[in-house]
Amino acid sequence: MAEKVLMKGNEAFAEAAMRGGCRFYFGYPITPQSEIPEYMSRELPKRGGVFVQAESELGAINMTYGAGAAGGSVFISSSSPGIALMQEGMSFLCSAEVPAVILNVSRCGPGIGGIQPGQADYFQATRGGGNGDYHMPVFAPCNMQEAVDIIYEAPALADKWRTPVMILADGMMGQMMEPVALPDPKPFVEPEEIPANKPWAITGYAKKPGGARAVVKSLRMQPEALEEHVERLFARYDAAKAELTRYECIGLEDAELVFVAYGTIARLTLEVIEMLAEQGIKAGLIRPISLWPFPYEAFDQIGKRTKVVVSAELSMGQLIEDVYRGVNGRLPVELIHRTGGIIPTSIEVAQKAKAILEGLK
Amino acid sequence: MKPVFTYTKGMLPVSTSYCPGCTHGIAHRLIMEVLEENGKLGDTVGVAPIGCSVLAHQFMNVDMCEAAHGRAPAVATGIRRAQPHKVVFTYQGDGDLASIGMSEIIAAAARGERFSTFFINNGIYGMTGGQIAPTTLIGQRGTTAVEGRTKAQFGMPIKMCELIAQLECAVYVERVALNTPANVRKAKKAVQKAFEVQEKGLGFSFVEFLSTCPTNWGLTPSDALQWVSDKMIPYYPLGVYRAPQPEGGQA
Ligand SMILES: Cc1ncc(C[n+]2csc(CCOP(=O)(O)OP(=O)(O)O)c2C)c(N)n1
Numbered sequence: 001m002a003e004k005v006l007m008k009g010n011e012a013f014a015e016a017a018m019r020g021g022c023r024f025y026f027g028y029p030i031t032p033q034s035e036i037p038e039y040m041s042r043e044l045p046k047r048g049g050v051f052v053q054a055e056s057e058l059g060a061i062n063m064t065y066g067a068g069a070a071g072g073s074v075f076i077s078s079s080s081p082g083i084a085l086m087q088e089g090m091s092f093l094c095s096a097e098v099p100a101v102i103l104n105v106s107r108c109g110p111g112i113g114g115i116q117p118g119q120a121d122y123f124q125a126t127r128g129g130g131n132g133d134y135h136m137p138v139f140a141p142c143n144m145q146e147a148v149d150i151i152y153e154a155p156a157l158a159d160k161w162r163t164p165v166m167i168l169a170d171g172m173m174g175q176m177m178e179p180v181a182l183p184d185p186k187p188f189v190e191p192e193e194i195p196a197n198k199p200w201a202i203t204g205y206a207k208k209p210g211g212a213r214a215v216v217k218s219l220r221m222q223p224e225a226l227e228e229h230v231e232r233l234f235a236r237y238d239a240a241k242a243e244l245t246r247y248e249c250i251g252l253e254d255a256e257l258v259f260v261a262y263g264t265i266a267r268l269t270l271e272v273i274e275m276l277a278e279q280g281i282k283a284g285l286i287r288p289i290s291l292w293p294f295p296y297e298a299f300d301q302i303g304k305r306t307k308v309v310v311s312a313e314l315s316m317g318q319l320i321e322d323v324y325r326g327v328n329g330r331l332p333v334e335l336i337h338r339t340g341g342i343i344p345t346s347i348e349v350a351q352k353a354k355a356i357l358e359g360l361k
Numbered sequence: 362m363k364p365v366f367t368y369t370k371g372m373l374p375v376s377t378s379y380c381p382g383c384t385h386g387i388a389h390r391l392i393m394e395v396l397e398e399n400g401k402l403g404d405t406v407g408v409a410p411i412g413c414s415v416l417a418h419q420f421m422n423v424d425m426c427e428a429a430h431g432r433a434p435a436v437a438t439g440i441r442r443a444q445p446h447k448v449v450f451t452y453q454g455d456g457d458l459a460s461i462g463m464s465e466i467i468a469a470a471a472r473g474e475r476f477s478t479f480f481i482n483n484g485i486y487g488m489t490g491g492q493i494a495p496t497t498l499i500g501q502r503g504t505t506a507v508e509g510r511t512k513a514q515f516g517m518p519i520k521m522c523e524l525i526a527q528l529e530c531a532v533y534v535e536r537v538a539l540n541t542p543a544n545v546r547k548a549k550k551a552v553q554k555a556f557e558v559q560e561k562g563l564g565f566s567f568v569e570f571l572s573t574c575p576t577n578w579g580l581t582p583s584d585a586l587q588w589v590s591d592k593m594i595p596y597y598p599l600g601v602y603r604a605p606q607p608e609g610g611q612a
Pocket residue numbers: 411412413414430453454455456457458481483485486487488489494
C-alpha cells in the first residue's frame with residue numbers, strides 16, 4: 001500500500017530511490033540538493049544500505065561505476081556543476097554498460113552560475129556531456145509524485161537496459177513541500193545474490209554459475225571492435241525506445257498555440273493554458289517526460305487549427321532544438337524563456353504567448 | 362621430473378603487451394602468485410588503470426574492470442561496498458596515481474578503505490611516450506623536458522609512500538623495487554602483507570614498486586635495472602613506512 005506523506009522534494013527523491021531498491025549512495029554536497037546526502041546518511045545505514053561521502057563528484061561517479069560494476073544498485077544525486085564533473089564517468093558507465101540512477105536537481109549556469117532553479121542542463125543531459133557516441137535515458141518529471149514514481153521505477157529500467165538513467169529535476173522541485181504517495185519498498189539485493197542475477201558483474205568468479213571471468217571495460221583498441229560495440233549499444237537504444245519514450249499531450253486537437261515544456265515550467269504552463277482559455281484563446285501542451293528518447297511522435301498529434309508551436313523553457317533555447325525536429329518545418333516555432341534562475345509568472349508567459357499569436361496576424 | 366618453475370594460474374596464458382625488460386610483468390606475476398597461493402583468484406576483483414597496464418585485465422586471471430585515468434581508488438571504493446567479502450585491489454602507474462588521481466588515492470587512504478593499491482613508480486608516463494611524471498627524478502629526461510627535469514620548472518618528485526604514511530587509516534605502506542632477485546622476493550612479501558592487512562579488515566594497504574621503463578628511459582633492460590639501483594633507490598628509500606602494531610604491542 002502506498003503511504004501518503006507531506007515531504008520536501010529532495011527527501012522524497014531519496015526515499016523513492018531507496019524504496020526502488022537502491023542500496024548505495026555516494027554523494028558530495030551542493031545546493032540545492034544537499035538534503036539528499038544528509039537524508040541518505042541517516043536513512044540508508046538503518047536499512048542495511050551504504051552511504052559514502054565522496055571526496056568530489058568525480059569520486060562519487062567513479063564509486064558508482066565500481067559499485068554498479070560489482071552488481072550493486074546505486075543512486076546518486078548532484079546539481080549542475082557537480083553533474084558537469086561527473087560527465088567523464090557517465091561516458092564510462094554508458095560504454096561499460098553499468099546501470100545506475102543519477103539525479104540532477106539542476107540550478108543555473110554557466111560556470112558556478114547561481115543556485116536558483118534552471119533548465120540550462122538540457123544539452124548536457126540529452127546530448128551526452130561526456131565524450132563519445134552514447135545516450136542515456138533522461139526523465140524530467142514535472143511534479144513530486146511523478147518524480148517519486150519515476151525514481152522508484154528507474155533502478156529496474158537501468159538494470160533491464162544496462163545503462164545509467166538520469167532524472168532531471170530542478171531546484172524548485174527539490175526545495176518544495178508537497179504531499180506524495182510513497183510506493184512500497186523493494187528489498188535490497190544481497191551481495192551473495194548478485195553472481196546469479198548479474199553474471200556480467202565483477203564479483204569474483206568462484207561462486208558464479210558457470211564460473212566465467214568477468215571484465216567490465218570500455219577500451220577497444222581495434223576500430224572494428226569499437227564500432228561493433230557502439231553499434232550494439234545503439235541497437236539496444238532502438239529496442240528500448242518504445243518502453244522509454246514518455247509524454248503527455250493536453251488539448252492539441254483544437255489548440256491555436258501549442259506549448260512544448262518539461263519540468264517546472266510545464267507545470268506553470270498548465271496555468272497559462274487556463275488563463276488563455278479565459279480570454280478565448282485555445283492553447284495546448286506537449287509535455288515530454290522522457291527527454292531522451294525525445295517524443296518526436298507527439299508532434300504528429302498537433303491538430304489542423306494550430307498556428308504556432310512555442311518552446312517554453314528556463315534556458316536560452318535548448319529544448320527548442322528538439323521542438324524544431326518534432327515540428328519538422330510544418331509550423332513556425334517560437335521561444336518563450338527566462339534564465340539565470342528566474343521563473344516567469346504565468347501572466348508573463350500568457351502575455352508573451354498572446355504577443356506571438358498577434359505577430360502572426 | 363618435478364618442474365621447479367611454472368606459470369601461476371593467476372596469469373592467463375597469453376603474451377603481455379609490455380616492452381622487453383619492463384617490470385610491469387614482474388609486478389603482475391607477484392600479485393597473482395600471492396592470490397593463487399592464498400586460494401583467492403576466484404574471490405578477487407581488481408581495477409586496472411589508464412596507462413601501459415590498462416590491459417592488465419587481459420593478463421590477470423581475476424574479475425576486473427578498467428577505471429578512468431586516476432579514478433581507480435574511487436572505483437575500488439564502490440566495489441568494496443558492493444562486495445564486502447572479496448579481495449579488492451587497484452593497480453596504478455605514477456601518472457595515474459600521483460598526478461591526475463591524487464585526490465582519489467589520498468581520499469581513499471584517508472578513509473582507510475579496505476583494499477590494496479599496487480603503485481608502479483617508473484618515473485615517467487609510459488603509455489603516452491615518455492613525458493615527465495610527478496615522480497620523474499631531477500635531471501631525468503622526458504619528452505616534455507628534453508634537457509631533464511629541473512626543480513625550478515617542475516618542483517620536486519613526489520614521494521608517495523611518505524605522503525600516504527601520514528594518513529592514520531593507511532595501515533600498511535611499503536616501498537619495494539623490482540631490480541634484483543632479492544628485491545623481487547621482498548616485493549612479494551610486501552604483497553602478501555598488503556593482502557593480509559586487507560583480509561583482517563585493518564584498513565588501507567599500499568605497496569609502491571620502483572619499476573623500469575627501458576623504452577622511455579632510453580636504456581637497455583639491464584641498464585634500466587642498474588638505474589633503479591643507482592638513481593631511484595637513493596631518492597626513494599625502500600622499506601616499510603607504516604605497519605600495524607604487533608598484537609599486544611604499544612599503539
Ligand atoms: C583523462 C585522460 N587524460 C589523459 C590520458 C592519456 N594518458 C593515457 S596513459 C597516460 C599516462 C600513463 O602513465 P603512468 O600512469 O605513469 O603509467 P605507465 O604507462 O607509465 O605504466 C596518459 C596521460 C587519458 N587516457 N585520459
